[in-house]
Amino acid sequence: MGLQRTPESRFDDISNYPYDPQFVEVDDARMAYVDVGEGDETFLCLHGEPTWGFLYRKLVPTLREAGRVVVPDAIGFGRSDKFDEAEAYSVDAHYDALVTFLETLDLRDVTLVGQDWGGILGLSAAAHHPSRFRRLVPMNTGLPDGSTGMPDIWHQFRQFVESVDELRIGDLVDNGCITELEDRVRAGYDAPFQSETVKAGARTWPGLIPLSPDDPGADLIGATRERLASWENPAFVLFSDSDPITGPARDDLRSLIPTATEQPDTWIEGAGHFLQEDAGEAVAEEIVAFVART
Numbered sequence: 001m002g003l004q005r006t007p008e009s010r011f012d013d014i015s016n017y018p019y020d021p022q023f024v025e026v027d028d029a030r031m032a033y034v035d036v037g038e039g040d041e042t043f044l045c046l047h048g049e050p051t052w053g054f055l056y057r058k059l060v061p062t063l064r065e066a067g068r069v070v071v072p073d074a075i076g077f078g079r080s081d082k083f084d085e086a087e088a089y090s091v092d093a094h095y096d097a098l099v100t101f102l103e104t105l106d107l108r109d110v111t112l113v114g115q116d117w118g119g120i121l122g123l124s125a126a127a128h129h130p131s132r133f134r135r136l137v138p139m140n141t142g143l144p145d146g147s148t149g150m151p152d153i154w155h156q157f158r159q160f161v162e163s164v165d166e167l168r169i170g171d172l173v174d175n176g177c178i179t180e181l182e183d184r185v186r187a188g189y190d191a192p193f194q195s196e197t198v199k200a201g202a203r204t205w206p207g208l209i210p211l212s213p214d215d216p217g218a219d220l221i222g223a224t225r226e227r228l229a230s231w232e233n234p235a236f237v238l239f240s241d242s243d244p245i246t247g248p249a250r251d252d253l254r255s256l257i258p259t260a261t262e263q264p265d266t267w268i269e270g271a272g273h274f275l276q277e278d279a280g281e282a283v284a285e286e287i288v289a290f291v292a293r294t
Helices: 060-064 091-105 117-128 152-163 169-175 183-190 196-208 218-228 249-256 275-293
Strands: 022-026 029-036 042-046 068-072 110-115 133-139
Touching (some): 022 091, 029 091, 042 060, 042 117, 060 275, 091 117, 091 218, 110 275, 117 133, 117 218, 133 275, 169 183
Parallel strands (some): 042 068, 042 110
Antiparallel strands (some): 022 029, 029 068
């Protein structure tokens, strides 16, 4: 089981995400992140399948006007190191890497901004380390602990990414958006993956969703649900209006987290699964307004 590193030259032409990466050691792997801005507020922006910090490029300028913005790349994605075998990836491994990241940077008073797996892992970290988090903004995500099923479209997506010979990451993101991606944006999503072998993380992540309470990761997510049921800090569930994959989880999160219904019942209009792509500026404005009112 080997680690591979994407050559930095692969990122040379990404002019619309002009931030130098920094790195944290997680066991034997380097975890990359962007850290810009300053102030009392710290926005922790977590991506999911199959993206990387580049997904947040439309949000960073607005968020950094309100505080510090930290955007890590999960192991297996972006500028972070990548295992070349699927067996290296698990829910616990991704969660432990995130906790190590939080502890190494000693992040506190965090406003979590998490989408897809970034929401699952970020909410889990907040539930188990609440002293580090001030607010929650889960976006197009959920907390599937295996007690309920997943929609048919998710099963189709999982089967596709696990079986297709060539996994075209930019096309996957494009298919999850309402707007059509420009070629340079699609190339930005393809950049971290110089070969099929380094896409093991992207091929694996969908299949890590627990489908039974006995599946790996179900205990962590189930415990997260139990802890968030007594969450007292502000929470703003912010979903797009056109995401068939996570849309059904929105009402579940709003009813699970007690403070969520204290916030406006807001939808991001005209956006798909990757609402950061379709409506990034509007998403950032909603988050900053949430911080201001809480």
